[in-house]
Amino acid sequence: MTKMRTTKIERVRGVNDVLPDDYAITKQLEDTLRQSFQSFGYRPIDVPLIEYTELYLRKSGEEIAPRLYDFIYRNRRLCLRPEFTASVVRAYVDNLQGVPQPIRLYYAGSAFRYERPQKERYRQFNQMGIELIGATGAMADAEIIAIASQGLNRLGLSGCRIVLGHIGVISKFLDNLQLESRLRSFLLTNMEILRKEGKSAVEQRLCDIYPAFALYTSNPQLSPEQTNPETVHSQRLSQLFQGMAESDAQTAILDLLDSMNIELAGNRDAQEIVDRLLTKIKRQDQTERVSKALEFMSQLGQLVGEPTEVLKEAQTLLTAHGIDDAGLEQLREIIKTLEFYDLDSSQISLDLGLSRGLQYYTGMIFEIYHGAGKQERQICGGGRYDDLVGTFGGRQDTPATGFSYGMERLRLALEAEGKVWQVQRQMDALVVPVSQDDAGYAIGVAQQLRQMGLAVAMDLRGKSVSSNFQYANKQGIPYTILVGSEERQASNVVLKQMDSGEQQQLTVSDAAKYIHDRLSRIT
Amino acid sequence: MTNDKSPMTNYQSPVRLALPSKGALERSTSSLLSACGMSVFRPSDRQYFGSIPSLPQINVLFQRAADIFTKVEEGSVDLGITGYDVVCEEGVGHDNVVVIHDRLGYGKCELVLAVPESWVDVSSIEDLAELTLLFKEKGKTLRIATKYPNLTRDWLYEKLIVNFSLVSVQGAMEAAPSMGYADMIADVTSTGTTLRENRLKRIAGGTLLKSQACLIGNKRLLQDDPTKLDTTKTILELIEANLNAKKYVSITANVRGKSADEIGNYLVNHSELSGLTGLRGPTIAKVYSKEEKDWYAVTIVVEQRMLLAAVNHLRNTGGSDMTITSPDYVFGSQSQNYQVFLERLKED
Numbered sequence: 093m094t095k096m097r098t099t100k101i102e103r104v105r106g107v108n109d110v111l112p113d114d115y116a117i118t119k120q121l122e123d124t125l126r127q128s129f130q131s132f133g134y135r136p137i138d139v140p141l142i143e144y145t146e147l148y149l150r151k152s153g154e155e156i157a158p159r160l161y162d163f164i165y166r167n168r169r170l171c172l173r174p175e176f177t178a179s180v181v182r183a184y185v186d187n188l189q190g191v192p193q194p195i196r197l198y199y200a201g202s203a204f205r206y207e208r209p210q211k212e213r214y215r216q217f218n219q220m221g222i223e224l225i226g227a228t229g230a231m232a233d234a235e236i237i238a239i240a241s242q243g244l245n246r247l248g249l250s251g252c253r254i255v256l257g258h259i260g261v262i263s264k265f266l267d268n269l270q271l272e273s274r275l276r277s278f279l280l281t282n283m284e285i286l287r288k289e290g291k292s293a294v295e296q297r298l299c300d301i302y303p304a305f306a307l308y309t310s311n312p313q314l315s316p317e318q319t320n321p322e323t324v325h326s327q328r329l330s331q332l333f334q335g336m337a338e339s340d341a342q343t344a345i346l347d348l349l350d351s352m353n354i355e356l357a358g359n360r361d362a363q364e365i366v367d368r369l370l371t372k373i374k375r376q377d378q379t380e381r382v383s384k385a386l387e388f389m390s391q392l393g394q395l396v397g398e399p400t401e402v403l404k405e406a407q408t409l410l411t412a413h414g415i416d417d418a419g420l421e422q423l424r425e426i427i428k429t430l431e432f433y434d435l436d437s438s439q440i441s442l443d444l445g446l447s448r449g450l451q452y453y454t455g456m457i458f459e460i461y462h463g464a465g466k467q468e469r470q471i472c473g474g475g476r477y478d479d480l481v482g483t484f485g486g487r488q489d490t491p492a493t494g495f496s497y498g499m500e501r502l503r504l505a506l507e508a509e510g511k512v513w514q515v516q517r518q519m520d521a522l523v524v525p526v527s528q529d530d531a532g533y534a535i536g537v538a539q540q541l542r543q544m545g546l547a548v549a550m551d552l553r554g555k556s557v558s559s560n561f562q563y564a565n566k567q568g569i570p571y572t573i574l575v576g577s578e579e580r581q582a583s584n585v586v587l588k589q590m591d592s593g594e595q596q597q598l599t600v601s602d603a604a605k606y607i608h609d610r611l612s613r614i615t
Numbered sequence: 616m617t618n619d620k621s622p623m624t625n626y627q628s629p630v631r632l633a634l635p636s637k638g639a640l641e642r643s644t645s646s647l648l649s650a651c652g653m654s655v656f657r658p659s660d661r662q663y664f665g666s667i668p669s670l671p672q673i674n675v676l677f678q679r680a681a682d683i684f685t686k687v688e689e690g691s692v693d694l695g696i697t698g699y700d701v702v703c704e705e706g707v708g709h710d711n712v713v714v715i716h717d718r719l720g721y722g723k724c725e726l727v728l729a730v731p732e733s734w735v736d737v738s739s740i741e742d743l744a745e746l747t748l749l750f751k752e753k754g755k756t757l758r759i760a761t762k763y764p765n766l767t768r769d770w771l772y773e774k775l776i777v778n779f780s781l782v783s784v785q786g787a788m789e790a791a792p793s794m795g796y797a798d799m800i801a802d803v804t805s806t807g808t809t810l811r812e813n814r815l816k817r818i819a820g821g822t823l824l825k826s827q828a829c830l831i832g833n834k835r836l837l838q839d840d841p842t843k844l845d846t847t848k849t850i851l852e853l854i855e856a857n858l859n860a861k862k863y864v865s866i867t868a869n870v871r872g873k874s875a876d877e878i879g880n881y882l883v884n885h886s887e888l889s890g891l892t893g894l895r896g897p898t899i900a901k902v903y904s905k906e907e908k909d910w911y912a913v914t915i916v917v918e919q920r921m922l923l924a925a926v927n928h929l930r931n932t933g934g935s936d937m938t939i940t941s942p943d944y945v946f947g948s949q950s951q952n953y954q955v956f957l958e959r960l961k962e963d
Contacts, residue, residue, distance in 0.1 A: 149777055149778060153777050154775040154776075154777050157772055157777040158769070158772035158773070169780070272745065273748055274744050274745070274748065274775050274776070277775065278775055300773070300774070301744075301773075301774045301775055302741065303739070303740070303741075303819070303820050304741070349735060354732065354733060354735060355733055356733045356735075359731075359792065359795060359798045360733075360734065360798070364749075365733065365734060365735060365736050366736075368736040368745075368746070368749065369735055369736035372736055372742065372745075
């Protein structure tokens with residue numbers, strides 16, 4: 093009755109085909125940026141598309157893990173790279189530790205993140221960026237920002253805003269609070285949401301991963317003992333154990349468990365279980381610290397705008413909380429150094445609430461935006477990551493800094509600004525054998541023309557001369573070269589210029605010369 | 616209803632419905648369908664094909680509950696009944712399956728995290744989060760055995776727990792920790808007995824999913840064929856009305872009064888609880904009695920939990936001779952689930 097439908101094979105959701113015209117434009121964009129990077133002495137590096145998943149989990153991967161293309165293949169846990177920095181640093185640790193520093197590298201290629209497909213967000217996307225390994229200080233950070241900015245200038249993209257921040261400010265505050273690392277990383281990744289959706293939105297998310305907080309927020313005037321029944325037990329216990337020496341406490345717990353007939357055998361040894369139980373009993377409730385952190389982060393998030401003004405306000409806030417101002421001092425120096433690069437200082441603003449998603453940053457961080465309102469898009473981001481080399485098993489701690497452009501967004505920003513890139517002509521001439529017998533001679537002609545530097549296509553389908561003319565016109569091929577028996581015998585060709593319709597009989601090399609001359613006059 | 620010669624058999628193509636072939640899920644599915652007037656005929660326990668005589672356009676296939684999702688997904692059947700846990704686990708990345716009814720009221724279980732009882736230091740999800748970090752510091756990975764890798768991974772990621780590895784195990788899940796090839800498990804439980812027997816315990820905040828049996832369908836096949844959509848609507852309406860009916864009882868009482876209006880007004884205006892006087896209000900009809908003339912029959916439909924309150928209310932109004940019946944179906948003006956399902960079907 094109903095015929096079995098042959099379904100077409102769909103493109104995977106969230107990824108794109110790049111068709112020739114698009115490809116040509118992308119290539120021009122990339123070449124421009126390559127030249128810009130190279131003018132600062134950076135050299136290209138290519139790293140694998142697949143890595144061990146561990147590479148991204150090693151440094152608190154809470155943020156990136158859910159978005160990894162993570163799979164087990166033949167008992168190995170692998171993933172597609174979600175970005176380049178981790179791979180480049182791994183490659184450095186693998187191969188380049190002996191090379192004199194600093195090392196200047198740049199990269200270009202696809203990265204993959206499993207995200208909900210939405211406007212301007214793809215699961216396979218292209219990044220281009222640089223890493224500067226082995227240099228610390230404002231000079232290095234300023235160089236990075238200047239390169240990012242110069243690349244955009246070379247592309248002809250104006251009206252970009254550079255937003256500078258420093259992850260050290262917030263992380264010092266969290267260090268002082270001695271927050272548990274999962275909560276710390278939650279707070280860092282939710283900085284953006286705190287700002288955009290307000291404190292209550294973050295609190296709601298927090299309740300989800302940290303249930304104790306729900307009780308606390310619903311009834312802030314209650315003391316922790318009242319809100320959390322477990323704290324009552326643990327307080328009583330902690331008082332009991334605080335008076336004991338560590339080893340006595342351990343023995344006491346082991347005895348207690350033994351008398352309750354709880355066997356501590358299994359995959360974890362008894363020592364570890366008891367140690368952690370003791371730590372847990374003695375640990376203070378974190379809710380108050382979390383809400384302190386949220387308060388501080390809200391204040392920090394408001395420090396946005398013109399650098400001198402923001403730095404002054406930040407100084408006051410940090411002094412009030414007893415945090416040293418090393419981070420602010422670094423920002424001050426970076427901004428001072430940037431002046432020498434002739435960067436328009438009105439483009440630069442500070443934002444101390446900036447935290448960026450990826451959590452390997454340790455110092456200065458920055459983002460570059462283009463457009464305003466609904467047209468605003470982030471096209472570039474980066475910062476300093478002094479711990480990563482050490483985390484990946486480098487022989488010694490090595491400072492590093494870098495950035496990357498999001499190529500798709502860069503392209504959209506250019507389009508939004510009306511920067512239309514010319515698609516270069518793909519073909520100079522079409523060679524058409526008049527009959528089947530002329531095909532061999534035609535191939536020879538085409539090959540000669542190619543050797544003389546022209547891009548030449550052949551009619552492969554034995555179509556009539558007139559349909560070949562049509563094809564050339566539709567494809568925008570400026571010249572058609574006809575070869576029939578007469579030309580074959582005379583060892584020449586008929587050259588037809590498509591726009592004027594003008595035809596002439598020439599030798600192959602004269603035809604090539606003619607085309608070269610005309611084309612170079614046009615471009 | 617219909618027999619083989621009726622025009623009903625003049626359907627386009629049969630709707631293929633996959634049902635669980637054995638176990639508790641099979642029994643409960645079968646009794647739900649017969650309660651809904653869709654008794655399933657299965658020639659023998661070992662037969663994989665059956666039918667629903669009251670809906671001859673349906674071909675029934677018996678499958679393992681775990682396979683039913685796959686059958687629906689690949690389109691070798693149009694509809695299926697299986698556990699919601701299976702649908703959530705297998706459904707990751709499969710946009711071609713639509714959940715038509717997600718609470719069939721049986722096969723209830725929970726997907727939970729369970730750790731060895733000996734982990735006296737782990738009583739909540741936060742303890743577990745800390746433990747994964749402790750493991751990471753020591754260069755170990757917390758191994759979780761599960762048949763639900765997608766659900767477990769995504770749920771833990773959402774809680775910002777990322778340092779773990781999943782061990783896939785078929786069967787005897789609960790034994791994995793004591794056998795030593797996993798540290799803990801994520802598995803379904805309904806009573807918790809098996810967990811306890813294997814010296815495992817649940818932890819606070821460690822419930823990943825609450826599941827029960829659900830009806831699913833292949834999106835594309837249903838989108839393309841209006842007759843299949845019609846049959847789906849019939850099944851859904853009957854199930855929905857039957858499940859709804861379980862919530863209600865119908866009470867008929869003889870009430871003495873001057874007029875139907877007087878009784879009606881009293882009933883409506885003197886009840887403290889809303890809903891005591893039926894879905895819309897009481898139905899009152901005159902009783903033709905030989906001896907006395909002022910008797911009326913009052914019928915109300917109330918929620919099961921209000922039964923005694925409603926009876927007392929009727930007594931206060933002067934009611935006696937109360938009979939209570941359970942309705943087989945309660946239909947609304949339109950099927951709510953069907954509207955929701957149509958929306959889901961349109962989603963891409």
